[in-house]
Structures are given as structure tokens and as C-alpha cells.
Amino acid sequence: MTLPHRDPPWVFRTYSGHTSARASNELYRLNLTKGQTGLSIAFDLPTQTGYDSDHPLARGEVGKVGVPICHLEDMQALFEGIPLGRMNTSMTINATAAWLLALYVAAAERQGADPKTLAGTTQNDIIKEYLSRGTYAFPPEPSLRLISDLIAYSVDAMPKWNPINICSYHLQEAGATPVQEIAYAMANAIAVLDAVRARPDVPKQALPRVVGRISFFLNAGIRFVEELCKCRAMGELWDEITRERYGVEDATLRRFRYGVQVNSLGLTESQPENNIIRIVLEALGVTLSRDARCRALQLPAWNEALGLPRPWDQQWSLRIQQVLALETDLLEYGDLFNGSPVVAAKVADLKRAAREEMERVLAMGGAVAAVENAYMKRRLVESQTARLRAIEHGELQVIGLNCFTETAASALVEGAHSILRIDESAERDQVEHLRAFRGRRHDADVQAALASLRDALASGQNVMPPSIRAAHAGVTTGEWAGVFRSLYGEYRAPTGVAVSVAPAADEALTGLREQIRRLGERLGRPPKMLIGKPGLDGHSNGAEQIAVRARDVGMEVVYEGIRLTPGEIVSSARDEGVHVIGLSILSGSHGVLVVDVLEGLRKAGLERIPVVVGGIIPEDDAAKLRAAGVARVYTPKDFDLNAIFGEIAQLVAESAAA
Amino acid sequence: MRRDRDAVPEALNLLDDRRPGQREAALALLDALESKISRSEAKPSGAVLRDAPRIGLTGAPGSGKSTLLDALVRALRKRNETVGIVAVDPSSRVSGGALLGDRARVRAGAGDRGVFLRSMAARERLGGLADATWPSVAVLAAVFDRVFVETVGVGQSEAEVAGLVDTLVFVAQPGAGDVLQFMKAGILEHPDVFAVNKADLGAVAERTASELQAALAMSARDATGWQRPVLLVSARDGRGIGELVAVLDAHRAHLVASGALAERRKRARSSFALDALERRYGTFGIERLGGREAVRARLLAEPEGGGNAFGLGLAREIEAALGKSR
Structure with missing residues (x-):
């Protein structure tokens, strides 16, 4: 049978990467044998935001949404056996x-490939x-x-x-x-x-x-x-x-x-x-x-x-x-x-x-x-x-x-078997490997490479050539990004929530607003809610929607945005005098970060403030979080935001009465 | 009275509490505070509380107030000064709720106990302030080395904030035609310092600064003899931040030397007490004592630290008068 002429197919990819360079390499090789024709690398959040795996902000995030890549050896391991x-x-x-x-270029050069x-x-x-x-x-x-x-x-x-x-x-x-x-x-x-x-x-x-x-x-x-x-x-x-x-x-x-x-x-x-x-x-x-x-x-x-x-x-x-x-x-x-x-x-x-x-x-x-x-x-x-x-x-x-x-x-x-679990030891192993790597490299080479990167930045030269040299010299992801951070500082993007317009009343909202108003009378002031995202996950759409709705039901909302440490969340809750805390996490790092927040609240004597958590959280994890003291866990199936705020108002009322 | 940082959040919660019993307690707290405040410029010790400079920051949305405040806080922390901040945002007319936010950019203080930030909703009030703003500032001024009030401005709020702080900084955004808008809105009368932000934009910022300079030429000196400066600053590259801090210090020194500081403080305190009385007893109640100006005059005449600066005594009188008229 003669087949008619066909266009060549598009490139088949799967967005993937997790745990470590080695584990991801195995996955990539497996996917290629199954007929995938290209690779799509998912990096973990510390790598994406320029932190080494042992940075305090990386806690709980290493190897979660992608692969951690701190230096050349990680990159080489990621593509071992893949020309x-x-x-x-x-x-x-x-x-x-x-x-x-x-x-990537340095790893290719080590394989003998021409860029x-x-x-x-x-x-x-x-x-x-x-x-x-x-x-x-x-x-x-x-x-x-x-x-x-x-x-x-x-x-x-x-x-x-x-x-x-x-x-x-x-x-x-x-x-x-x-x-x-x-x-x-x-x-x-x-x-x-x-x-x-x-x-x-x-x-x-x-x-x-x-x-x-x-x-x-x-x-x-x-x-x-x-x-x-x-x-x-x-x-x-x-x-x-x-x-x-x-x-x-x-x-x-x-x-x-x-x-x-x-x-x-x-x-x-x-x-x-x-x-x-x-x-x-x-x-x-x-x-x-x-x-x-x-x-x-x-x-x-x-x-x-x-x-x-x-x-x-x-x-x-x-x-x-x-x-x-x-x-x-x-x-x-x-x-x-x-x-x-x-x-x-x-x-x-x-x-x-x-x-x-x-x-x-x-x-x-x-x-x-x-x-x-x-x-x-x-x-x-x-x-x-x-x-x-x-x-x-x-x-x-x-x-x-x-x-x-x-x-x-x-x-x-x-139940728990229908998704992939990242081994919690992945972070510890990655940090150990990173520290061993730092110990092996030539410090003078690293310092020289960072200095020439700084020079290129200051003089307006293209940063790519000195970055490739830095990769070969053993510079780490955190060190490379650190050069830029020291020059340009951290940046916080505007959130866009403060300017969004409140909706005209609908019936569900009207009832809820009345409930919140009465709650405010009992509290002596309108209920105040802190909404923030601990960790490095930057997907703020969900948190922003919650913040907007909290305002629309009549709460006063402190929206703190992304990339908060648990310590920042605790001190903000105290200084701002909030009645309830809402945390949003999509990166799978909820286990560590939420527990850190609860622990911090206890130490600050603020354990009476209820904490609710939203995100992609498997049910057995949700059960653990509730056992640790989280008042409510919301997942994507909870689409009725008014119902969520009805519950939150109830929680605040209970904690005020206690 | 505890005057450490740990006591501040609870104190601010109390000052914001509208239940009658809590209101009384809040006024008593303020009276107690007033009686312990040092009036001298020397660093206080023992049971005496300091009374830090109070600085207002207003400007249109997008003028970069938060980012500028962030840069100021960084500069002050480098000098080892502690900073308290009250940030006010408008409330939704529809829901009564508020998004207090996008303060995320005041990041210098994250995890630093030398920085305190409380955000507030303006609630029913127009004009960029909340009922609890003045008393909260008073508490922060007893604990931190410098206090800032940040609020969205344009028009009415400049006058309101000017009545509450020692020094009002207006943050202007570079751009053609703005100065005329400022003049129309009557903004130019109130600020003590003008900071044209985003100086890194170059010519356009310089043009705005010179237009402001020209517009101020007629009224460059205010009633206290202060020459109102126009500064070019950039939160982005740090330009002019040092000068701005120096100008804030200079204005403070000027207020002390000219005796205007005590006068401003007294006016602000009396205005707060008058508003509080009026919120509680209404226009009708205030009229029992002869109306707003009569009550204001009596509040101004109260001796500092006499335990009655916040109108607790007047409240009793109103209650008595209202009781009789019923």
C-alpha cells in the first residue's frame, strides 16, 4: 500500500524534570525511547529565580516543579548519554x-559538540x-x-x-x-x-x-x-x-x-x-x-x-x-x-x-x-x-x-498513588552534592570568572561569553544571579489587584457582605485578612482572585504577593493585626512551608489566628496539614469563592469567640 | 505602659476598635502616652518616651511613593534609625472592603524588627486618611525614630495629611502638564517638600522640577519662614535620596527653632479629638458645647499631658448636656 505524501510532524515534547539531574536524565531517556522527538526541560523554582539549592528561600522547593541545576556538573548529568x-x-x-x-553550551562543549x-x-x-x-x-x-x-x-x-x-x-x-x-x-x-x-x-x-x-x-x-x-x-x-x-x-x-x-x-x-x-x-x-x-x-x-x-x-x-x-x-x-x-x-x-x-x-x-x-x-x-x-x-x-x-x-x-511523589530526601541530597562541588572547584578560577562577569556588566559588554567561561570555571547558579542582584537589587512587580473594580451587588454577595459587616461589628473593626504566597512559586493568579473577592465581600485585605519567607508572613500577620491568614501554594512545597508558618505563629503567640491554605494539594497532604493546625484546605474543585468566604468568616468568628 | 515594639500591634488594634468600651480605653491610652512624651530634642531615657518626626508622603497613583519610601527606609536603616510606617488605602464604596496592598514593594524591612508597617483602609472617610491614622502615628512616634504616613493624594488629601504630620512630602511624577494640574487641585499650598521622582528619566523630570520651582516662586516661603525645596530623586538609582533625608532633618530643625512644631502637634491632636467627639456624639452633640470651633478652642487650651487633651472631659460634658436635653 502506498501512502500519500505527508507533512513532517511537529516536534513532540513533554514538559518534565524533577528531583535531581540524574532522575530527570533517566526520565528523558525513557521518553525519547517512547518516540518523543524533543526535550522540554522543567527547572525547579530556585534555579528559575537564581538561588542555589541551599539558599534559605529554596527550602522546600528543591526538585519540586522541575530539576535543580546549580552548576556545570548538574547540567552534564542532566544530558548524560544524550548527544x-x-x-x-x-x-x-x-x-x-x-x-x-x-x-548548556558548556555541557555541549564538554561533549565535544560545536555550539x-x-x-x-x-x-x-x-x-x-x-x-x-x-x-x-x-x-x-x-x-x-x-x-x-x-x-x-x-x-x-x-x-x-x-x-x-x-x-x-x-x-x-x-x-x-x-x-x-x-x-x-x-x-x-x-x-x-x-x-x-x-x-x-x-x-x-x-x-x-x-x-x-x-x-x-x-x-x-x-x-x-x-x-x-x-x-x-x-x-x-x-x-x-x-x-x-x-x-x-x-x-x-x-x-x-x-x-x-x-x-x-x-x-x-x-x-x-x-x-x-x-x-x-x-x-x-x-x-x-x-x-x-x-x-x-x-x-x-x-x-x-x-x-x-x-x-x-x-x-x-x-x-x-x-x-x-x-x-x-x-x-x-x-x-x-x-x-x-x-x-x-x-x-x-x-x-x-x-x-x-x-x-x-x-x-x-x-x-x-x-x-x-x-x-x-x-x-x-x-x-x-x-x-x-x-x-x-x-x-x-x-x-x-x-x-x-x-x-x-x-x-x-x-488516592495517593495517582500522582508522582517527590522524595523529600531529594533536597538534602542535592544540597550535599552542591556543597561537595563547591569544595572541589578552584576558588581563584571562580572569583576571576565572577570578576569578568561584573566587568562585562559594567562596561556594557555581552554577558554570554563571560557566563560560558563562568560555567566552565564552576560558578553556581546562585553566584551568577548574585552578581546581578548586588547591582540591581530585588524587584517586586505591581500586582494589579488594588486597581480592579468591585462588582455591582449580586445576591450571594449581598448576603455575605451583611455577614462580614456584622462580624466586623463584633470584632470592633472589619475583618482583616493577610494573603500571601510562601516560597518561590510565582503563580499568583489564584491568590489575586482570592484577594479581590475578599475585598468584594467587605474584608480588608493585606495582599503581600509572592516569594515570602514563613518568617515574613508571621511578622506581617502580627504587625498588620490580621484576623485570618490565607496561604497559596502551587509548587508542592506546602508540606514544609505551611508547617513553618504555623510553627512561627505559635512562637509569636499568634496561634489563635486561623490559617487557610489553597493550592494543588493532594488529599492525604491536606489531611496532614489539617492535623498540623491548618483550619481549611482548598483545592481547584472549590470553585465557589463565596462559599469559601462564608467559611472563613465563620472561622474568624469562632477564633474571636474563643 | 509597655513601650517596646512588641506592644505596638495590640495598641494599634485597640486604637482601631470601634466598640464603645475600647474607644474609651484608646483615648485613655493616648492621654497616658501624651503625658510621657519628651518635648526636648535630646534622646529620651527612662520612663520618658521619644516623639519622633512624623512625615507624610502623598502623590498620585503611579508616582512611585511606595518605591521611594522603600529607598528612604533603606537609607534610614543604614543610619541605624528605626522606622514606623502607616500606609492608607481607600475602601470600596460598594463592598466596604479594601485591598491594602501593593505595599509589597516596601521590602527593605522584611524580617527587620527596626521597620514596622501597618496598612489601613480609609473606610468611610474621604481624603486619604483613616480615623485611626493619627493615633496610630502617635503610638509609632513613641517607639520608632521616624514615622511615615503614606497615602494616595491629589487634592483634598494633601490638606488632610498636612494637618496630621510635621513634614509633608509631595511626590510628583515627571510629565508634561502635571504642574498645572497640581495648581488647579490646590495641591501646591500644603507640602513642605516637593520630590520629583523618577529623576532617572532625565530631561522630562528636570522640566517638571523647574516648572514646579517656577510655580512656587510666588509662595516659596511658607508662614513659618521655611523655603519649600524641590528635589529630584530616583528610587531606581538612588539619586537624591540622601538629599531628601537631609531636607527632612532640616525641616524638623526649622520647626523646632521656629516654635512651629509644638503648634502643629497641638493642632493635629485637637483635630483628631474633635473628629472623635463628633463621630461619637454627632453634630448635635458638638453643638451642645457651642459648635466645632468652640470645642476646638477648648481642646487647644488643654495643657499638654494634663490627662484631658483628647476630650475625655468634654465627652462627659456632652453626655451630661445630651442627658438634660432629652
Whole structure:
């Protein structure tokens, strides 16, 4: 049987990494034998934010949401037996992207590979970190400089490398509508390209090549027809912007190239088996239209709202891609939607609205200005609030969550065994290895390498070459980031919650407000709540929604934002005189951090203040937290925020009466 | 009375408590505080409490007040000064709730016991202050070396905050046309110091500073003889922060030397006591004693530390008068 001609499939990836370089290496090799065609590295939060595994802020976070990489030996162990010269590696790394790429290059050089042959992607998009993901480390300006250093360096030294993935993925996770996703991604790309264009070391004639290396990273939600149109609209817009603004004549360099991770936000904890259907449909949105098809795809696992996926869960998601690309006839046809008036009209609508919003951002000084004045953040919080309200009110149907909730017992969920557990000894082992490594290296080499990095920064030289030398010399992730921190300080992005507008009264709110008002009379002042995120997890969307709703029910909310130590939370609770504390954790580090907060409260004599915790927390962990003194644990299945605040008001009343 | 840092949070909770019994206790606490405060500039010792400089920081949203305050706190901590901060945010008219926040940027003090931050909702009040702001500042001033009040301004709040602090700093954001807006809003009358933030922006900040300078030319000196300075500062690169601290010190010295400090303090305290009486007994109650200005005059005449500076005695009189009229 002769098969018809097929397009080559997109790159199959799975976002993965955990525990240690060695454990992750085993997983990668296993995934490659199963037919994965590229790697997608998940780093742990200390690595992403520039801390060594033994830094106080790293406590509880090492090896949790990804692999810890502190130095060259970790990077070498991660790719042992994987020839980097022939691999395609995507690294989800942003604030410290220049450093992780330097380690990657150094590891490849140790394997004998020429950097010119390296293919893959560094995410390297800092703007969306301020808006959504929260793993920034430095202020916007030096961050933008780091990004453009990496781009300027790789365009010549690593011509097959995608130096940046402009991410609209995380904007959708933060609540962005398709129009906002398109507009802010384009504004973000413009901010980056403008910064690169302004560099003296990037000659005018090199700019089209730079434009040709810019790639995107998109989200694909469950409204897959609209998502398909979104991808087409972005392709057309990018073509126009690169021609008009940057004068790129070569059409191949104007191509809109993008990778995708489909939506995690819409995956449910209740009836989690339904997620596999959602994932399939979302994958269709970014593959059906040949002219706007993704270049690489990674699918989440069905159980991500429960905890970390196991190898089998990831395999199932990989098989979806393989069936879609290799078994169906999808890749045998040209574009199915050219000439469709319905699709054309929808694409035109999205483009027009997105351009309008993009121009608004450009008029206020571009994406960086719209981060600093919190404009984009505020718009995202508004959209997210509207979306969650629609789910609460049932206007937006989520099967198994707010409708059709009747279910037989799931054959897939078997309590504690249906997710991956990170061995708590992983952190201790990693710290031991790190300290041994520090003891082995030549201190003089390390100091010299750090000094030349400092010099490059001060003199405006590109930081990539001295970073690669530093990688070879044995500099650690924390030391590298420390050079930048000492120069630029820590940065806190605006949260965008304070400016969001309160809703007009609805009935559920009115009753709740009355309950809170009466509680305030009993307390002598309105109930005051501290909301914060301990640890390094920067996904603040959930905490922000809780903060906004707390305000809307009539509480006074101290929103402390991300990256707090347990000690800071305790002293803030005391100084601010709060009645209740809400902690949000998504990184799986709840075991350590929440217990530290409870312990700190006890030491400060504040144990009467009830603590509630929200996040992705498996039930048996929740039971442990309750046993340790947590008053309530909320997980993604608790979508009714008014019900949550009814309980919180009750808790405050009980603690005041005690 | 405990005057260590550990007692501050509970004291502030009490001052914010609207239950009648707690209100009385709060006023008694303030009276006791007033009687122990040192009026001299020397560092107090023994049972005498210090009375730290009180500085207000206002400016439009986005002018960078929090970031500037963060830079100031860092600079003061380097000099080993302790700092108390009250940050006020508006309450929602609809829900009565409030998001006190985005203070996350005042980070210098995280984990540092030399820095204290209490955020407050303005609740029913317009004008950038809460009922509990003044008494909270009074408590903080007895414990910390310097106290700041940060609040969103533009218009009304400058006047209100000026009535509460020793030194009012207006934080201006560089930008064309702003100065005219400031003048329209009547903002320029109140501040003692103008800080044009984001000096790192260069020419645009300098232009705003010189426009401000020109606008102030007619009224550069206030009634106490203070020459109101316009400074260029940058929280981002630290420019002008040292000068700003020096100006704050100079204004404090000027207030002491000119005798204006005692006068300001007395006015602020009396205003608070008057508002508290009015909240409790209403306009009708105040009129039993001859109206607001008459009550204010009596409060101003109370001797400091006499145990009656906060109107506890007047409250009894009002109650008696109200009792008779019923």
C-alpha cells in the first residue's frame, strides 16, 4: 500500500524534570525511547529565580516543579548519554536564561559538540513573568538587557537556536482573552525587538535575521475554533508588524513560528478523566490549520490538577500527539480553512481588536511601561475575575465541576498513588552534592570568572561569553544571579489587584457582605485578612482572585504577593493585626512551608489566628496539614469563592469567640 | 505602659476598635502616652518616651511613593534609625472592603524588627486618611525614630495629611502638564517638600522640577519662614535620596527653632479629638458645647499631658448636656 505524501510532524515534547539531574536524565531517556522527538526541560523554582539549592528561600522547593541545576556538573548529568549536537531542547527558563544557556553550551562543549550545531529554545521572556508566572529575579530594564544579550549573542554563535519564546501561554493562564493574548504577545515582541535594534553591536543588516529567530509560545484553550482563528490572526499580524516596523523583506523571516502547551487552567480536579478529552480538543486547535500549525507541541497530563504527573501519565499525553500526527490523515492535506468566510471573518475580528489593544499599550510607552504602571496586569485580573464569576454562576459550563457533577467512582484515581511523589530526601541530597562541588572547584578560577562577569556588566559588554567561561570555571547558579542582584537589587512587580473594580451587588454577595459587616461589628473593626504566597512559586493568579473577592465581600485585605519567607508572613500577620491568614501554594512545597508558618505563629503567640491554605494539594497532604493546625484546605474543585468566604468568616468568628 | 515594639500591634488594634468600651480605653491610652512624651530634642531615657518626626508622603497613583519610601527606609536603616510606617488605602464604596496592598514593594524591612508597617483602609472617610491614622502615628512616634504616613493624594488629601504630620512630602511624577494640574487641585499650598521622582528619566523630570520651582516662586516661603525645596530623586538609582533625608532633618530643625512644631502637634491632636467627639456624639452633640470651633478652642487650651487633651472631659460634658436635653 502506498501512502500519500505527508507533512513532517511537529516536534513532540513533554514538559518534565524533577528531583535531581540524574532522575530527570533517566526520565528523558525513557521518553525519547517512547518516540518523543524533543526535550522540554522543567527547572525547579530556585534555579528559575537564581538561588542555589541551599539558599534559605529554596527550602522546600528543591526538585519540586522541575530539576535543580546549580552548576556545570548538574547540567552534564542532566544530558548524560544524550548527544546535544543532535537534540532539540526547549528550556523553560527566563530570569536566569542567559546562565542556563551558558551551562548548556558548556555541557555541549564538554561533549565535544560545536555550539553552532545546537538546536532548541530558551524561553527567555521576562515580561510575562511580571504579568503572570512570577519567576522574575531582576527589574525590567536589566532583565531586558539580559534577554537582548542572549539574542544578540546567539544570532551568530548559535544560528539554529531560538533565543526567545514570546509567551502568550501564561497570559491565558492568567485570564487573558484571545484578544488580550494576541495584543500583549505582540507588544512584548515589539519591546524585545526594539531593545535589540537599539544595540550598537547589532548591525542594521542583521535585524531581519534576528526577527527570523523570534518564536512564540502559545496557549490553546477549550474553545478550539476560536483558538484556531487566534493562531491564524497572530500569523497575519506578525507578518504585518515585522514588515512595517522592522522592514523585513524576506517572507521566510517573517513566518510566525510557535510552540504550544495546551491549557492547564481549564483542567479540573473533579472527574479528572475528562481532562484527556479537553487535551485532545485543545491539541486540534493548534494543529488542524496547516497554515497556522504549531512547530512543537507539549500536552499536559490528565492529572495535573491533582499533583505531579507520573511517567505513565506523560506517556498517555505523548500518545495523543502520535495518534494525531501519525495515525490520522491530518498531515496529508493543505490548509482546510482557506476560503472559509466564517474563519476569515473571525480572524479579521480578532486582528482588529488585538491591534487596537496593542496600540493602546504602545501609546503608553510599550510593554515594559505597561508592566510598570500595572495596566496589563490589571486587565488580566479583570478578565480572570469575570471568567471565574461566570463559572460560579454557571454561565460558563465546566463539565464535572459546575454541572453534571454526578459521577461513578473514577477507575483512574487511586488516592495517593495517582500522582508522582517527590522524595523529600531529594533536597538534602542535592544540597550535599552542591556543597561537595563547591569544595572541589578552584576558588581563584571562580572569583576571576565572577570578576569578568561584573566587568562585562559594567562596561556594557555581552554577558554570554563571560557566563560560558563562568560555567566552565564552576560558578553556581546562585553566584551568577548574585552578581546581578548586588547591582540591581530585588524587584517586586505591581500586582494589579488594588486597581480592579468591585462588582455591582449580586445576591450571594449581598448576603455575605451583611455577614462580614456584622462580624466586623463584633470584632470592633472589619475583618482583616493577610494573603500571601510562601516560597518561590510565582503563580499568583489564584491568590489575586482570592484577594479581590475578599475585598468584594467587605474584608480588608493585606495582599503581600509572592516569594515570602514563613518568617515574613508571621511578622506581617502580627504587625498588620490580621484576623485570618490565607496561604497559596502551587509548587508542592506546602508540606514544609505551611508547617513553618504555623510553627512561627505559635512562637509569636499568634496561634489563635486561623490559617487557610489553597493550592494543588493532594488529599492525604491536606489531611496532614489539617492535623498540623491548618483550619481549611482548598483545592481547584472549590470553585465557589463565596462559599469559601462564608467559611472563613465563620472561622474568624469562632477564633474571636474563643 | 509597655513601650517596646512588641506592644505596638495590640495598641494599634485597640486604637482601631470601634466598640464603645475600647474607644474609651484608646483615648485613655493616648492621654497616658501624651503625658510621657519628651518635648526636648535630646534622646529620651527612662520612663520618658521619644516623639519622633512624623512625615507624610502623598502623590498620585503611579508616582512611585511606595518605591521611594522603600529607598528612604533603606537609607534610614543604614543610619541605624528605626522606622514606623502607616500606609492608607481607600475602601470600596460598594463592598466596604479594601485591598491594602501593593505595599509589597516596601521590602527593605522584611524580617527587620527596626521597620514596622501597618496598612489601613480609609473606610468611610474621604481624603486619604483613616480615623485611626493619627493615633496610630502617635503610638509609632513613641517607639520608632521616624514615622511615615503614606497615602494616595491629589487634592483634598494633601490638606488632610498636612494637618496630621510635621513634614509633608509631595511626590510628583515627571510629565508634561502635571504642574498645572497640581495648581488647579490646590495641591501646591500644603507640602513642605516637593520630590520629583523618577529623576532617572532625565530631561522630562528636570522640566517638571523647574516648572514646579517656577510655580512656587510666588509662595516659596511658607508662614513659618521655611523655603519649600524641590528635589529630584530616583528610587531606581538612588539619586537624591540622601538629599531628601537631609531636607527632612532640616525641616524638623526649622520647626523646632521656629516654635512651629509644638503648634502643629497641638493642632493635629485637637483635630483628631474633635473628629472623635463628633463621630461619637454627632453634630448635635458638638453643638451642645457651642459648635466645632468652640470645642476646638477648648481642646487647644488643654495643657499638654494634663490627662484631658483628647476630650475625655468634654465627652462627659456632652453626655451630661445630651442627658438634660432629652
